[in-house]
Structures are given as structure tokens and as C-alpha cells.
Amino acid sequence: MIRSQAKSHAVKPQESFGALMEITNRPPLVFVEGRGSWLRDQSGKAYLDFIQGWAVNCLGHCPDAITNAITAQAGRLLNCSPSFYNEPMIRLAELIARHSGLHRTFFTNSGAEAIEGAIKLARKWGQKYRNGAYEIITMAHGFHGRTLATMSASGKPQWDRLFEPKVPGFPKVALNSLEQVKQAITDRTVAVMLEPIQGEAGVFAASDAFLQDLRTLTKRENILLILDEIQTGIGRTGKFFGFQHSGAAPDIMVLAKGLGGGIPLGALVAHEDVCCFEPGDQGGTFNGNAFATAVGCAVMEEIAKPGFLPAVAGTGAYLADRLEGLSRKHRCGGVRGRGLLLAIDLGRETGPEVATEALRRGLLINAPRPDSLRFMPALTVTPDEIDEMIDILDATLEEIAN
Numbered sequence: 589m590i591r592s593q594a595k596s597h598a599v600k601p602q603e604s605f606g607a608l609m610e611i612t613n614r615p616p617l618v619f620v621e622g623r624g625s626w627l628r629d630q631s632g633k634a635y636l637d638f639i640q641g642w643a644v645n646c647l648g649h650c651p652d653a654i655t656n657a658i659t660a661q662a663g664r665l666l667n668c669s670p671s672f673y674n675e676p677m678i679r680l681a682e683l684i685a686r687h688s689g690l691h692r693t694f695f696t697n698s699g700a701e702a703i704e705g706a707i708k709l710a711r712k713w714g715q716k717y718r719n720g721a722y723e724i725i726t727m728a729h730g731f732h733g734r735t736l737a738t739m740s741a742s743g744k745p746q747w748d749r750l751f752e753p754k755v756p757g758f759p760k761v762a763l764n765s766l767e768q769v770k771q772a773i774t775d776r777t778v779a780v781m782l783e784p785i786q787g788e789a790g791v792f793a794a795s796d797a798f799l800q801d802l803r804t805l806t807k808r809e810n811i812l813l814i815l816d817e818i819q820t821g822i823g824r825t826g827k828f829f830g831f832q833h834s835g836a837a838p839d840i841m842v843l844a845k846g847l848g849g850g851i852p853l854g855a856l857v858a859h860e861d862v863c864c865f866e867p868g869d870q871g872g873t874f875n876g877n878a879f880a881t882a883v884g885c886a887v888m889e890e891i892a893k894p895g896f897l898p899a900v901a902g903t904g905a906y907l908a909d910r911l912e913g914l915s916r917k918h919r920c921g922g923v924r925g926r927g928l929l930l931a932i933d934l935g936r937e938t939g940p941e942v943a944t945e946a947l948r949r950g951l952l953i954n955a956p957r958p959d960s961l962r963f964m965p966a967l968t969v970t971p972d973e974i975d976e977m978i979d980i981l982d983a984t985l986e987e988i989a990n
């Protein structure tokens with residue numbers, strides 16, 4: 589375990605900050621080391637990490653399973669170009685097929701790139717089988733990435749007028765309103781796309797009943813159901829994929845984040861019946877490289893071990909229980925989410941302030957909206973680490989209230 593210790597890395601942050609493009613307000617810290625649920629900065633200070641690269645390091649920082657896979661693959665084969673097969677690429681596609689029930693995968697380097705692929709696949713399918721239909725109905729407050737098309741598909745109100753003109757073809761409806769989806773379907777509609785739990789919006793779940801009704805409706809209307817499982821996939825909710833709670837299997841599923849356990853890897857996964865790309869339609873220099881997919885195999889094999897997913901569900905229930913207690917004590921508004929993707933409603937707009945003070949006290953926590961905190965620890969987080977996080981948060985909430 590990493591604990592605070594004397595300064596060990598001679599990084600001079602002030603000298604290098606100016607060479608980086610400013611894309612967000614970063615605190616003046618430089619992280620140099622991570623292990624499990626812990627991070628250490630260049631001054632030697634330790635931090636308990638409940639962000640984990642935004643739900644990316646599903647096995648925590650630098651787990652042996654990933655370090656070993658990286659070392660082994662780095663000495664064997666990194667990239668033989670996407671024009672050729674490599675062993676880990678084939679193995680990872682088979683693992684995803686086995687655990688999802690879907691059939692074919694195209695690997696990407698990020699979540700947004702995988703969503704772009706899903707949009708292209710759906711539009712291609714619309715051209716071939718639905719008279720050129722191209723519109724994809726998406727949800728208000730949904731989040732699908734930061735490329736132009738994925739920003740257009742997202743329902744983030746702050747992005748409404750950003751980087752105009754947007755990519756057309758993404759009518760929005762309210763999450764959990766089957767009626768609004770029905771009204772939005774036209775001859776131009778090719779698919780409905782949503783996250784099983786809206787993560788960036790602040791952890792708001794599509795209900796199981798809504799997902800089941802959506803599955804029935806999309807089948808009846810002969811349009812596709814696309815699930816963005818970038819945040820909910822790879823064990824995050826206590827099942828391999830979020831859709832497995834409702835049983836509403838999508839035609840297309842998109843993965844990233846946890847799939848690479850900390851390295852860039854995404855996946856566009858589809859049912860056999862909708863795989864209609866022809867040679868030249870889709871590709872990319874780094875896609876399916878042996879290095880990244882070998883890491884993906886290591887992650888999938890860990891998650892598939894007997895007892896791993898039930899343990900995530902158990903730890904998630906423990907975290908939810910401890911957060912409920914904290915919510916009662918500080919008169920907050922309750923806890924929402926599933927497995928280890930949870931949020932607490934603070935009942936007041938102090939989220940950013942709480943996150944800043946928690947950081948000062950050695951806890952990384954995210955405020956996706958002013959009135960909420962989001963928790964996305966490593967899936968391997970222990971009850972002791974949860975207790976330690978609760979103690980820091982308790983003291984932080986006490987401090988902010990006074």
C-alpha cells in the first residue's frame with residue numbers, strides 16, 4: 589500500500605505546466621505512483637483514489653495482472669497493423685463474445701471512437717436495411733464523448749451551442765420516457781442509443797422496465813438498440829455488463845474505460861445480424877493492436893474469475909450502506925446508482941467545494957454536478973478503504989457545513 593512518504597521524485601511542476609494545452613482546471617499536483625486504491629504525488633503525499641481515472645482503472649492502480657500482461661506482450665509483439673490478425677485481438681474478441689452474448693468486435697483507442705463506430709455501423713445498417721434511415725434517438729443529459737459526432741449525440745446542456753454546427757441526426761428525449769421515444773420515431777430513425785446509467789450526468793439510471801420496454805419497442809419498429817456501456821461495462825455495476833440486470837440485450841454495445849484497465853482501449857461490439865461494414869468502411873492505425881488487446885484479455889480474465897462479480901456487488905452494497913449513513917448524518921438527499929457506480933445527493937450545491945477540500949485531505953472524489961458526488965473506486969476496493977474514505981468525507985462535510 590502506498591502511504592505518504594518523503595519526497596522521492598525531483599519533478600518541478602511549475603517549469604513544465606506551460607508546455608501543456610490547458611483543457612481543464614487541474615490542481616497543482618503531479619502524480620508519480622499508484623497502487624490499488626492509492627496514489628502518491630511528487631511531494632510524497634498519499635491519496636485514496638475514488639475516481640480511478642474516471643472509472644478506468646477497474647483493477648486499481650498498477651495491478652499485477654495488468655503489469656504482467658504488459659511486460660509479457662511488450663517483449664513479444666506490439667502492433668502488426670490492423671490489416672493482419674494478432675493473437676490477443678482474437679482472444680479478446682472471443683472473451684467479449686462469450687460474456688456478452690453478442691458476436692463481433694471492432695477495437696478502438698477510446699470510448700468516443702467506439703461510439704463513432706456505433707453511429708457509423710447503425711447508419712450503414714440504415715442505408716442497407718431501412719431506406720437510408722440515419723437518425724439516432726439519444727437521451728437528454730446523456731454523455732457519449734468529445735468528438736464532434738459524439739458531442740452531438742450527447743445531451744449535455746452546456747454543449748448546446750459549442751463547436752457549431754453540430755452533426756445532425758440526434759433527436760433527444762427524456763431518460764425513462766417510453767412515450768417520448770415512441771413520439772420521436774419516424775421513417776428516418778435507425779436506432780435508440782443510451783447509457784444504462786448516465787454517469788457524467790450524475791449517476792441517473794435507466795430503469796430496468798424502461799430498458800425492457802425499449803427492447804420490445806425497437807424490435808417491433810425494426811430499429812436498433814445501442815447501449816453505451818463505456819462506464820457501466822466490465823463489472824462496474826456488479827454484472828459483467830449493465831444490460832445484464834434488465835436482460836435487455838442490445839444490438840450494439842460500446843465499451844472502453846474498464847476494458848483497458850488504465851490503458852487506452854475501446855470496443856464496438858455487435859450482434860451478428862447488424863455487422864454490415866464492408867472493407868474500407870472502418871479502420872484505424874492502432875485499432876486492435878496486440879499490446880492493448882493483451883491488456884484487455886488480462887482484465888477480462890480477472891473479472892471472469894469465480895467470485896469477482898459477486899464481490900463487486902457486495903462491496904457496492906457496503907459502500908451504498910456507508911454513504912446512506914453519511915447522508916442521514918449530514919442531512920443529504922440520499923444515494924443512487926448500482927454496484928460501484930454510486931452518487932450521493934448532497935442536498936445543496938457544495939459538490940465542487942467538497943471535492944476540493946477532500947483532495948486537500950488526501951481523497952480523490954468527483955462532483956459531476958454541483959449538488960452531487962460520484963464514487964467510482966477500483967472494483968477491488970476493500971471495506972477498510974471504504975471506511976477510510978467515509979472518515980475523510982465525514983470530516984470534509986463537517987468542515988464545509990461550518
Ligand SMILES: Cc1ncc(COP(=O)(O)O)c(C=O)c1O
Pocket residue numbers: 642698699700701703731732733734783787788816817818819844845
Ligand atoms: C458513457 C460514456 N460514453 C462515452 C465516453 C467517452 O469515452 P472516452 O473519454 O474514452 O472517449 C465516456 C467517458 O467518460 C462515458 O462515460
